[in-house]
Amino acid sequence: MKFGIFELLNLIGALGFFIFGMKVMSDGIQKAGGAKMRQILGGMTSNRYFGVMTGFLITAIVQSSSATTVMTVSFVNAGLLTLVESAGVMMGANIGTTITAWIISILGFKVKMSVIALPIIAFGMPMMFARRTKTKNWGEFLVGFALLFIGLAELKNAVPDVKNNPEILNFLAGFADISFLSRLMFVGVGTILTIVVQSSTAAMALTLVLCSTGVIPFEVAAAMVLGENIGTTITAELASLVGNVHAKRSARIHSMFNVIGVTWMLILMPYALDVVEYVSMNYFGSISPYTAVDGWGDSMSPVPIALSIFHTGFNLLNVLLLIWFVPALVRVAERTVKSQGDMDEEFHLEHIGTGLMQTAELSVLEASKEVVKFGNITSRLFNMIPELLKEADDKQFGKQMIRIQKYEDITDRMEVEIADYLTKAAQGELSDPASNKVRSMLSIINDMERIGDICYQLSITIQRKNEQKAYFTPELRKTVEEMILEVQKALTIMNKNLDSEYSQVSITDANQAETIINNMRNKLRKDYLQKIQKGEFNIETGMIYINLIHSFEKVGDHIYNISEAIEESK
Numbered sequence: 122m123k124f125g126i127f128e129l130l131n132l133i134g135a136l137g138f139f140i141f142g143m144k145v146m147s148d149g150i151q152k153a154g155g156a157k158m159r160q161i162l163g164g165m166t167s168n169r170y171f172g173v174m175t176g177f178l179i180t181a182i183v184q185s186s187s188a189t190t191v192m193t194v195s196f197v198n199a200g201l202l203t204l205v206e207s208a209g210v211m212m213g214a215n216i217g218t219t220i221t222a223w224i225i226s227i228l229g230f231k232v233k234m235s236v237i238a239l240p241i242i243a244f245g246m247p248m249m250f251a252r253r254t255k256t257k258n259w260g261e262f263l264v265g266f267a268l269l270f271i272g273l274a275e276l277k278n279a280v281p282d283v284k285n286n287p288e289i290l291n292f293l294a295g296f297a298d299i300s301f302l303s304r305l306m307f308v309g310v311g312t313i314l315t316i317v318v319q320s321s322t323a324a325m326a327l328t329l330v331l332c333s334t335g336v337i338p339f340e341v342a343a344a345m346v347l348g349e350n351i352g353t354t355i356t357a358e359l360a361s362l363v364g365n366v367h368a369k370r371s372a373r374i375h376s377m378f379n380v381i382g383v384t385w386m387l388i389l390m391p392y393a394l395d396v397v398e399y400v401s402m403n404y405f406g407s408i409s410p411y412t413a414v415d416g417w418g419d420s421m422s423p424v425p426i427a428l429s430i431f432h433t434g435f436n437l438l439n440v441l442l443l444i445w446f447v448p449a450l451v452r453v454a455e456r457t458v459k460s461q462g463d464m465d466e467e468f469h470l471e472h473i474g475t476g477l478m479q480t481a482e483l484s485v486l487e488a489s490k491e492v493v494k495f496g497n498i499t500s501r502l503f504n505m506i507p508e509l510l511k512e513a514d515d516k517q518f519g520k521q522m523i524r525i526q527k528y529e530d531i532t533d534r535m536e537v538e539i540a541d542y543l544t545k546a547a548q549g550e551l552s553d554p555a556s557n558k559v560r561s562m563l564s565i566i567n568d569m570e571r572i573g574d575i576c577y578q579l580s581i582t583i584q585r586k587n588e589q590k591a592y593f594t595p596e597l598r599k600t601v602e603e604m605i606l607e608v609q610k611a612l613t614i615m616n617k618n619l620d621s622e623y624s625q626v627s628i629t630d631a632n633q634a635e636t637i638i639n640n641m642r643n644k645l646r647k648d649y650l651q652k653i654q655k656g657e658f659n660i661e662t663g664m665i666y667i668n669l670i671h672s673f674e675k676v677g678d679h680i681y682n683i684s685e686a687i688e689e690s691k
Contacts, residue, residue: 132279139272140323146265149258169447172209173216173440180217186321189214190357190375197371204454207371208447211357212378212440215350219433221322225273225329226425238274241267254552276330304344304387311348321353325432333424339410342424343394346432347383354379370454377450382439397434401427484546485555485562488539492562495535496619496683499569500612502528502576503676507605509583518587525580532573536566554690558623561690565619568679568686575679579672582665591662600645601666604673607638611680619683623690631684638677645670 180189193210197203241263248260315324325346332342354376361372386393398409401423410427443450505525512518540563547559586593593601611634618626649667653660 128279132276135272135275135279136318136323136327137272138275139269139326140318140320142265142268142270142272143320143322144265146262146269149260149262149265169205169209169212169444172206173213173444176210176213176215177217178213179210180214181220186214186218186353189217190353190372194357194361194368194371197367204367204370204374204451205447208374208378208450209444211371211375212444215379215436216433216440218321218353219429219436222325222329222429222432225322225326226429228270238267238271258552273326273330276326301387304340304390307341307344308348308351308383308387311345312352313348314345315349315352316355321349324349324352325428329425329428332428339424339427340390340394342428343390343397343431344387346428347386347435350379350436351376351383366458369458370451373454373458374447374450377453378439378443381443382435385442386435386439393431393435397427397431400430405430484542485551485558488543488546488562489558491535491539491542492565493616493619495532495539495566495569496616498528498531498535499572500609500616502532502573503608503612506576506579506583507602509580510601518584522580522584525577529573529577532570536570539566554624557690561623561686564686565683568682572676572679575672575676579669582668582672586662586665589661589665591659591665593662593666597666601669604638604641604645604670607634607641608673608676608680610634611638611677615680615683618687623687626684626687628681628684628688631681635677635681638674642670642674 176189176193180186190211193207193214197207245260245263245267248256249264251257251260311324311328314327315321318324318327328337328342328345328349331337332339337345354372357372357375361368402409405426408423410423502525505521505528509518509521509525512521543559543563547556551559585591611631614630614634618628618631646667649663649670653663
């Protein structure tokens with residue numbers, strides 16, 4: 122049997138063709154169903170059982186468990202999901218990814234989709250040049266769908282011809298009754314394969330092809346499928362490396378879930394494969410997957426269906442077993458992944474710059490969640506200002522000043538990170554609503570960073586007030602507190618708008634809040650000038666007071682700009 126460098130390159134190229142088709146198909150379906158997907162994601166705030174269903178549905182829609190798990194890790198990092206909720210979503214993603222294996226097994230091996238792949242491309246390609254965005258997206262999905270099965274057909278043609286090489290068959294016969302250690306070895310092979318190709322679906326497709334053509338026995342393929350379940354966790358682990366402690370714990374739970382499942386299945390594998398054989402023969406009208414390679418035709422091979430049964434059955438049973446132990450998994454993750462301090466607990470958003478999201482549409486969705494978090498951090502920073510004004514203890518005042526400076530540094534870093542991430546996302550293919558949202562978010566994060574700068578300047582002004590022993594009369598303190606309260610109301614409206622579907626946002630409330638702040642600033646400035654003329658103000662105290670009032674009004678301007686940018690995204 123000749124299998125040299127050229128044949129190896131053919132095999133790698135066929136696998137690349139398959140992965141490219143899968144990516145094009147996934148991109149198209151995510152852009153076409155983006156709004157629906159956002160609605161599903163919006164429901165990821167219930168318990169772990171609802172999370173399982175959510176993870177299953179998202180993965181079934183986007184056809185990528187890696188996209189779901191990375192997105193889940195990022196939401197945990199941004200504080201939008203708890204560890205318990207994220208565990209449910211990732212469990213559901215494990216079940217959802219088995220849908221792709223069924224599609225490949227039925228359409229790629231039973232129906233011979235490659236025969237009609239070119240007519241599908243002929244139908245989908247004109248759609249990609251249509252004016253309507255949704256038509257373009259569905260055309261992209263159809264072309265990707267066809268390319269995937271052309272790639273699968275090429276993959277089947279690229280594997281070595283084992284049937285006509287008895288010496289290879291004799292060698293493989295040695296794996297007919299593999300031991301526990303042999304199973305463990307092939308679990309490692311499946312894990313490495315998935316890490317290398319960065320796609321459990323592509324690794325599964327290659328395993329299906331190798332087994333259905335007789336290159337590897339059924340028992341070996343089943344062990345590799347288990348390894349692929351472990352290998353797929355590497356994507357979430359990579360995404361969490363630069364995330365906060367909660368993101369790392371979420372990825373650790375995902376890894377523990379898969380490793381524990383593979384461990385118990387390795388022990389029970391001989392019995393599990395007997396059940397798979399029984400189900401495939403009695404309920405799917407198939408012959409035994411243990412049947413000799415000779416006589417198999419691609420369309421008659423029992424292996425793809427049997428492996429799909431094994432893959433789905435394992436993940437389903439693992440979820441049913443371990444969902445009851447989610448609190449225990451969370452406790453283990455919390456003990457094994459230690460926090461590095463308050464900054465690690467709350468903010469660490471560098472991971473959004475890694476480009477790990479599978480498509481531009483999902484990247485925009487992830488960035489919008491980070492923008493919501495940015496809004497909450499900005500509000501928290503502003504709320505430190507009235508606390509600083511009231512602080513009489515010098516030591517506590519110093520600590521609060523340091524805290525404000527740290528938060529201002531965080532707003533600077535977040536603007537740069539989110540802007541870089543959005544710029545990279547905009548280089549991909551985006552639907553028109555997503556493109557508009559990117560432009561709006563770039564404007565929004567700039568205004569948020571300016572609010573952070575103003576808050577820091579406010580703290581410097583308050584520090585100068587203390588150093589100069591400038592005294593605010595009860596009347597002045599009351600007017601400052603009233604203006605702070607109006608700005609806080611405006612911030613509440615801003616955060617509500619940021620956390621809503623942009624197309625549903627009305628800026629009526631934001632406009633009213635901005636008008637109140639502007640009118641208050643005008644009135645207080647007029648009163649201030651009158652009192653200065655009458656000599657009722659110490660000039661230094663008056664300058665500090667009016668600086669505070671003008672700064673609060675500037676914060677109000679930027680808050681209104683944010684809601685205005687949301688409105689303009691329509």
